[in-house]
Amino acid sequence: MNNIKSTFSIKDLENLTGIKAHTIRIWEKRYNLLEPERTDTNIRYYSLANLQKLLNIGYLNTNGYKISKIAAIDSKNIPQLVRDVAQNDNTNNHLLSTFKLSMINFDQKLFYDTYARLEKEKSFPEIFYEDFIPLLTQIGMLWQTDTITPAHEHFATTLIRQKILISTEAIQSKNQIRSKKVFVLFLPENEVHELGLMMINYEIIANGHQSIYLGQSVPKNSLIDILDFYDEITFVSYFTVKPEKDNIDNYIKEFSEKILYKKNVRLWVLGRMLSETDISKLPKQITPFDSIKNLVKKL
Incomplete structure (x- = not known):
């Protein structure tokens, strides 16, 4: 494999x-x-x-x-x-094919050249939503059908991850914190799919808020310590493959009891595993989102 x-x-x-x-x-x-x-x-x-x-x-x-x-x-x-033909093409068809070809051939230069062309015409958020999201969607489908190997997936997602990190560092050096809102970003234990969470981190910083990025596989007990440092916190997480179907309701229940007992503490959450729970019955401190863009509107 x-x-x-x-x-x-x-x-x-x-x-x-x-x-x-x-x-x-x-x-x-x-x-x-x-x-x-x-x-x-x-x-x-x-x-x-x-x-x-x-x-x-x-x-x-x-x-x-x-x-x-x-x-x-x-x-x-x-x-x-x-x-x-591509010189006068304003659609994403060719660029998406080129990104896929760079992945299949493990061609880092082709990926960078394609990105550089996009960068002349678009902002980083536009590239992420209009080009990287469709690419990641196709990568997921290709991986599930065994058309590509995990090595291909890791190659492409690592390069996208680099671009998010570079862009985030660039706005951190320019943007000042303009609000008192504090966001703590984390993934549940054994969850490693962090590109979506990284993009949310970018958007939070771009909007002038304080973002504390904890990253992959964070135990709930590690989040409790943060409660002593801030009066108001919005936790943000992405449930892509974890918590699993049989455990998601229990995870939400424990999270609420251990962390959301304080008045000004909330949880914003995204990800396909939300489909495995009844979101209409979520505690009032938990807000589900169906996309990063809709979450950003709430910032």
């Missing part, structure tokens, strides 16, 4: 490009656009070069080029045509 993936099934190509397997077979048969190899049992498999070519073909097709016209272009000239 942890080996670097260099060959792909036709289903992998469908997952990575969004082009249906049936369509890929037609293009392959009618226009000879791809040249798959075959296993000893005559099953097609595709190389990284095939994947890259199909991503480029799909991009050109989305931008109005007919498959018959693409098929007539020399394969070595297709990447240059894609670059030319």
Whole structure:
């Protein structure tokens, strides 16, 4: 499972490009656009070069080029045509494909070059919400379908994490705390998916509030100590895979009893595990959110 993936099934190509397997077979048969190899049992498999070519073909097709016209272009000239078209493309299709390609090839330079191009036109929050969120959504789907390995996921999320850290440090050096609000950001024990929480940290600082970032896998007892330092605290957490379905109600109950007993202490929480509890029955000090953007509106 942890080996670097260099060959792909036709289903992998469908997952990575969004082009249906049936369509890929037609293009392959009618226009000879791809040249798959075959296993000893005559099953097609595709190389990284095939994947890259199909991503480029799909991009050109989305931008109005007919498959018959693409098929007539020399394969070595297709990447240059894609670059030319991309110069005037205001959609995210090409950049998302490029980010995915950088992940598949473990190509750090391609990731940085793509980000640098975005940075000329957008603010960091715009890049995160408009480009990184769709990328992370697709990465999650690709990982779940075994199209990519955990190594691919870690490669991409680590690079995104670096960009959040750099951007957060930049605003910390410029922004001053303008309010008395204190936010304490943490993830439950054994929860390590922190990109969303890191972005919330960025937004809190950008809005002039004090943010205490504790990060991954924080025991509830460690949060109790903070209560002695501030009269009013808003805890913020992200329940992505923890607490688990069978434990989430108990976790919320214990958190309320141990931490939310003080008058001016609250918990804001996001994440897909919230779907495993009845949010209408949450204690009044707990506020659920369905997105980072909606949470930011409350700052």
